[in-house]
Amino acid sequence: MAEKIFITGNEAAVRGAVDAGAKIMFGYPITPATEILEGWIAQTVTDKSLQYLQTEDEIAAGFGVLGAVLGGAKAFTASAGIGHVLLQDPVAMAENMRLPFVGIMMQRGGPSTGTVNFSQQEVNLAIHGGNGDSFRIVYSASNVEEMYSLVIKAFSAAWKYRFPTFVLGDGYLGKMKATVELKKLLKPVESKPILSESGAPTWLRNCFSSEEELNTLLNNHITDWEKNKNKIVESESFHTNDARYLVIAHGLVASATKETVLKMRHERIRIGLFRPITLNPFDGEALRTVARGAKHIFIVESAYGQLGTIAKAELAGHNIKAKISQISKPAEGFTPEEILKEIKKHNA
Missing domain, CATH: 3.40.50.970 (Thiamin diphosphate (ThDP)-binding fold, Pyr/PP domains)
Known part of the structure; x- marks a missing residue:
């Protein structure tokens, strides 16, 4: 037990x-x-x-x-x-x-x-x-x-x-x-x-x-x-089946993002989260699968593009047509409310 x-x-x-x-x-x-x-x-x-x-x-x-x-x-x-x-x-x-x-x-x-x-x-x-x-x-x-x-x-x-x-x-x-x-x-x-x-x-x-x-x-x-x-390789896809907006995040930022996704889903916004559990090797195939249906992808991390560089490399050359926005706060955490605000600002 x-x-x-x-x-x-x-x-x-x-x-x-x-x-x-x-x-x-x-x-x-x-x-x-x-x-x-x-x-x-x-x-x-x-x-x-x-x-x-x-x-x-x-x-x-x-x-x-x-x-x-x-x-x-x-x-x-x-x-x-x-x-x-x-x-x-x-x-x-x-x-x-x-x-x-x-x-x-x-x-x-x-x-x-x-x-x-x-x-x-x-x-x-x-x-x-x-x-x-x-x-x-x-x-x-x-x-x-x-x-x-x-x-x-x-x-x-x-x-x-x-x-x-x-x-x-x-x-x-x-x-x-x-x-x-x-x-x-x-x-x-x-x-x-x-x-x-x-x-x-x-x-x-x-x-x-x-x-x-x-x-x-x-x-x-x-x-x-x-x-x-x-x-x-290991990853998690959270509410991504019908997602038109996709957040890519890992670690504790991904946990905060889950709350953001649930709040936006309550507002009838079709958003999901892709979370890499292994950063190396990276589950590029799973990311591309969920990204193909998205029109806007947000990469959220407490660093200046370290996850973003990996994710963009995995998406490049695979006919992913979504707009990609980077949301970074190097060395500072995100609250679910901050992530929500940043997503809405970048999507205005």
Whole structure:
């Protein structure tokens, strides 16, 4: 039977990691993700099979995760903002060596130190942050319950497909409380020591003598990504069957947009929401399906076009005739009323 509990988004992320079978967390405290580290440490008090290491910085935390997964432990880290920036070196290494890195990123306002509250400005960083071609799985949570369920999915995807995997939350979502139903929707993917999983010595390379060698490896990565991305991709279409107006939003902004959609539907305005749950890979086919019937598309995000760039690229060249408007408030949240006002202003 599923457990119902009143918890914060950060607490839900910790529960998700525990239920996914994680055994060790490496981290450095940074607002608004600190409570994930604190919550995990609290778990280690009552469950002696769990461990943690508070590292000197996020670079060390990221490489600590890689060391642990090489030994077969499900490991993860959590960070935000400038800490997320520092993690890019180990994440790029995980991408090249196909190691199941898991990171929970509670986005905060940037650039640089910025604010400690809220933004959706770390989408590009999560997808494209390292040198390489962005073979990373990126989930975007829209409510407290998804901070639980998507963390479980992240561990399963990382260990099954061997690509670095992020769950994006934000400062508001991490601290807000809700009653959630904790359902283990997935059986945890078994972890085993990567260095000895074949029963023979394993050689994992991160440095190559020639471009031909590296190109061969990367073509293998590309083949695996293309083969599996349709198994990973996930999205939600909300009141889109007859929508003449379509909003594209993710994360907490999408939750606010749902209220806007319901209010406008009450006014007999045919509007719907497309929400990407995976930002990478992105469900372009589902977006194009719902966009074909729209006459006006609104991309709403708390960043300056990071989601917009992805969505427009997916729509380009597919005979989508709708007008597209970008509604951005970098590093500031939206209320349902603000979204409603902006949509009506752009549609005047």
